[in-house]
Amino acid sequence: MTKRVMVTGGAGFIGSHVAGLYVEQGYDVTVLDDLSSGNRANVPEAAQFVEADVGSPEAQRLLERGGFTVLNHHAAQMDVRVSVRDPMLDARINLIGLLNLLEGARAGGVERVLFASSGGVVYGESDALPHPEEASKLPVSPYGVSKLSSEYYLAQYSLLYGMTVRSLRYANVYGPRQNPHGEAGVVAIFGSRIRHRQPITVYGDGAQTRDYVYVADVARANLAATTDGETAVGSIDDVAYNVGTGIETSVNALAAAMLDATGISVPIEHAPARAGELQRSAVAIAKARGRLGWEPQVGLAEGLRRTYEWIEMGEG
Numbered sequence: 001m002t003k004r005v006m007v008t009g010g011a012g013f014i015g016s017h018v019a020g021l022y023v024e025q026g027y028d029v030t031v032l033d034d035l036s037s038g039n040r041a042n043v044p045e046a047a048q049f050v051e052a053d054v055g056s057p058e059a060q061r062l063l064e065r066g067g068f069t070v071l072n073h074h075a076a077q078m079d080v081r082v083s084v085r086d087p088m089l090d091a092r093i094n095l096i097g098l099l100n101l102l103e104g105a106r107a108g109g110v111e112r113v114l115f116a117s118s119g120g121v122v123y124g125e126s127d128a129l130p131h132p133e134e135a136s137k138l139p140v141s142p143y144g145v146s147k148l149s150s151e152y153y154l155a156q157y158s159l160l161y162g163m164t165v166r167s168l169r170y171a172n173v174y175g176p177r178q179n180p181h182g183e184a185g186v187v188a189i190f191g192s193r194i195r196h197r198q199p200i201t202v203y204g205d206g207a208q209t210r211d212y213v214y215v216a217d218v219a220r221a222n223l224a225a226t227t228d229g230e231t232a233v234g235s236i237d238d239v240a241y242n243v244g245t246g247i248e249t250s251v252n253a254l255a256a257a258m259l260d261a262t263g264i265s266v267p268i269e270h271a272p273a274r275a276g277e278l279q280r281s282a283v284a285i286a287k288a289r290g291r292l293g294w295e296p297q298v299g300l301a302e303g304l305r306r307t308y309e310w311i312e313m314g315e316g
């Protein structure tokens, strides 16, 4: 029987790649998105589209009555600064929205829930890098708290109702369709500047590091976590997978790699460091390797080349 999957946020960057891969693999896909930052054109043609807020009665009803076996939840308020300015808005979308969906999923007999979490915001800065799933947790923003809290709600629904749950803790995801207008997504921002032959800005000394993972690899991790075997929930880490590369790349190195990948030279400008920014971040992926049989296939140079190809087509 064809599996019915709902992808929330499937008109956005990562969710649309996830929805596309499900379609390719023969799933019956419904995308639910309020188009607040997503784009209708990103939704795969073969998917059904419902324009609705994750916190709406419509979203809950759909999960209750739609015969879905899988809920893949990518919709979110994901702007760290917005979460600091308006933590209630962040919680309304990221926590109340999640609970609205989970209540629908429970009533509708959804068997598995996958959730887009974030390695960059749930882990603290104290443990050695790259962080394994068991590393200590200390979010530094209300957005991080909502991601971590969501993982606890998922674990709770698993304990109470026997749903299988998966939290995918992403590193810094990049690739085609990433919006260059937010504050995150440095590859998209640099790419758009390069395309317009404008200088790119590096904050602080540029030595801060991130773990960059290509979006097609992230979609493959979602697919693998849709069918992997049962796991007992003793802690949120038991049902979490880091999805990254384990490799730290500094902003300076990223800027150089982008100029290299594009063959275009623009000036690099420096601006004061931004308050509250993590100095270093990378996630260990041994668990996903071992249990999902997953590992990233697209290296940084190739990923940047593919991303810039898309940006040059005028989309970014």
Ligand SMILES: NC(=O)c1ccc[n+]([C@@H]2O[C@H](COP(=O)([O-])OP(=O)(O)OC[C@H]3O[C@@H](n4cnc5c(N)ncnc54)[C@H](O)[C@@H]3O)[C@@H](O)[C@H]2O)c1
Pocket (backbone or CB within 6 Å): 008, 009, 010, 011, 012, 013, 014, 015, 032, 033, 034, 035, 036, 037, 038, 039, 052, 053, 054, 055, 073, 074, 075, 076, 077, 078, 093, 097, 116, 117, 118, 119, 169, 170, 171, 172, 173, 174, 179
């Ligand atoms: N991009 C990254 O590097 C990264 C890293 C870690 C985690 N994540 C998580 O991955 C998920 C997807 O991120 P993205 O980078 O693709 O962002 P995105 O903004 O491209 O996608 C988010 C989508 O959710 C939709 N949405 C937002 N609020 C909604 C609401 N209330 N109801 C319905 N739809 C709503 C938006 O319209 C958009 O299409 C998010 O949960 C984000 O927190 C992303």
